[in-house]
Amino acid sequence: MPKLIPCLVASAIALVSVSAAAAAADKEIAVIVKTVNSTFWQNVQKGAETAMKEVGGGYSLTFQGPASESAIADQVNMVENAVNRKVGGIVLAPSDPDALVPAIRKAWESKIPVVLIDSQISDSGKQYYQSFLATDNAKAGELCAKALIDRVGTTGKIAVMSYVAGAGSEIGRVGGFTKYIKENSKLEIVGPFYSQSQMATALNQTTDVLTSNPDLKGIFGANEPTAIGMGRALVQTGKAGRVVAVGFDGNQDLQGFVRDGTLAATAVQGSFQMGQLGVRTVARVMKGEKVEKFVDTGVVMVTKDNIEKPEARDVLY
Known part of the structure; x- marks a missing residue:
C-alpha cells in the first residue's frame, strides 16, 4: 500500500x-x-x-x-x-x-x-x-471612388491596386470602388492588380502600371501595404502629385504621403x-449577454486639410 x-x-x-x-x-x-x-x-x-x-x-x-x-x-x-x-x-x-x-x-x-x-x-x-x-467596406470603396472622381474628373484612365483576391474586405472595398466608378463616370479602369498585401510586390506592380500607362490620371491603393508600395512607386517614378492617388489605412508612411501630396487622400478605418x-x-x-449581429466601425477620409484635426487624429496610428 x-x-x-x-x-x-x-x-x-x-x-x-x-x-x-x-x-x-x-x-x-x-x-x-x-x-x-x-x-x-x-x-x-x-x-x-x-x-x-x-x-x-x-x-x-x-x-x-x-x-x-x-x-x-x-x-x-x-x-x-x-x-x-x-x-x-x-x-x-x-x-x-x-x-x-x-x-x-x-x-x-x-x-x-x-x-x-x-x-x-x-x-x-x-x-x-x-x-x-x-x-462598411462597400461604402468605404465608394468614398474612395468619389474622392478620385472629384480630383480627376469623369474621363480618362485610372488603376486599381488591390491586395488578396477573394478576401471579404477586398470584395466589398474594391467592389464598391469599381461599382461607383462605373456608375458615375466614363473612367477606364486598369486592373485590379493583387499585391498579396506585400508592399514590395505593390511597389513593383505600380511601377509597371505607371510605365505601361503614361496617360494614367489616377490610382487607388486598397489596403495599407499596397498603398505604401503604390506611394513609393509614385515617388520613385517622379509621378507623385502628377497622378492623383487615393490610399487606404493610416499608418505613419501613409500620413507622410498625405502631408507631402503623394496621396490626395487616404481612407482610414477604426x-x-x-x-x-x-x-x-x-x-x-x-457572460451570456445579447449583442448586435453587425456593428459598423466607421471610416474617415483623411486629406491634407483635416489630417491634424481630431476626426483624423482619432483614427490615425
Missing part, C-alpha cells in the same frame, strides 16, 4: 494541473488576425489590450496571426488550435471567406463564441458567429476600435 501513495499523489497533482489549465483556457480570449506584420493589425492589438483592462472578470488575452495575409492555412490552424484548447472566446479577422468556415463551425459546435472583425465570411457560415464588427470593440463584444457573449 505505501508504494501506491506516491502514484496517487502524482495522479492528484496531474488532475489539479489539468483542471487549472482548463480553467485558464476557459477565460482566454484568443484574438487571431490576418497577419502580425502590419501596423494596422498591431493597432488592432492595442485596442484589444485596452479592452482587456476594461472588461474585468479575470480574462486573459492571446494575440496571433500568420506571417502574411495570404497564409490562409496557417490562420485556419490557429483557429482550430484555439478550439482544441477550449478557449473562452475568439475574435477573428478571417483572411478568406470560405476557408475559415469549417474552423468557425468547430468553435460553434464547441460552444465557443466567435466575433468577426474587418472581414466577412461566406453566407454558409453566418449562423456560426455571434457578431461582425467592421468598416482599427483600434475593431480590437477594442471585438474583445468587449466577445466578453459580453461569454
Whole structure:
C-alpha cells in the first residue's frame, strides 16, 4: 500500500494541473488576425489590450496571426488550435471567406463564441458567429471612388491596386470602388492588380502600371501595404502629385504621403476600435449577454486639410 501513495499523489497533482489549465483556457480570449506584420493589425492589438483592462472578470488575452495575409492555412490552424484548447472566446479577422468556415463551425459546435472583425465570411457560415464588427467596406470603396472622381474628373484612365483576391474586405472595398466608378463616370479602369498585401510586390506592380500607362490620371491603393508600395512607386517614378492617388489605412508612411501630396487622400478605418470593440463584444457573449449581429466601425477620409484635426487624429496610428 505505501508504494501506491506516491502514484496517487502524482495522479492528484496531474488532475489539479489539468483542471487549472482548463480553467485558464476557459477565460482566454484568443484574438487571431490576418497577419502580425502590419501596423494596422498591431493597432488592432492595442485596442484589444485596452479592452482587456476594461472588461474585468479575470480574462486573459492571446494575440496571433500568420506571417502574411495570404497564409490562409496557417490562420485556419490557429483557429482550430484555439478550439482544441477550449478557449473562452475568439475574435477573428478571417483572411478568406470560405476557408475559415469549417474552423468557425468547430468553435460553434464547441460552444465557443466567435466575433468577426474587418472581414466577412461566406453566407454558409453566418449562423456560426455571434457578431461582425467592421468598416462598411462597400461604402468605404465608394468614398474612395468619389474622392478620385472629384480630383480627376469623369474621363480618362485610372488603376486599381488591390491586395488578396477573394478576401471579404477586398470584395466589398474594391467592389464598391469599381461599382461607383462605373456608375458615375466614363473612367477606364486598369486592373485590379493583387499585391498579396506585400508592399514590395505593390511597389513593383505600380511601377509597371505607371510605365505601361503614361496617360494614367489616377490610382487607388486598397489596403495599407499596397498603398505604401503604390506611394513609393509614385515617388520613385517622379509621378507623385502628377497622378492623383487615393490610399487606404493610416499608418505613419501613409500620413507622410498625405502631408507631402503623394496621396490626395487616404481612407482610414477604426482599427483600434475593431480590437477594442471585438474583445468587449466577445466578453459580453461569454457572460451570456445579447449583442448586435453587425456593428459598423466607421471610416474617415483623411486629406491634407483635416489630417491634424481630431476626426483624423482619432483614427490615425
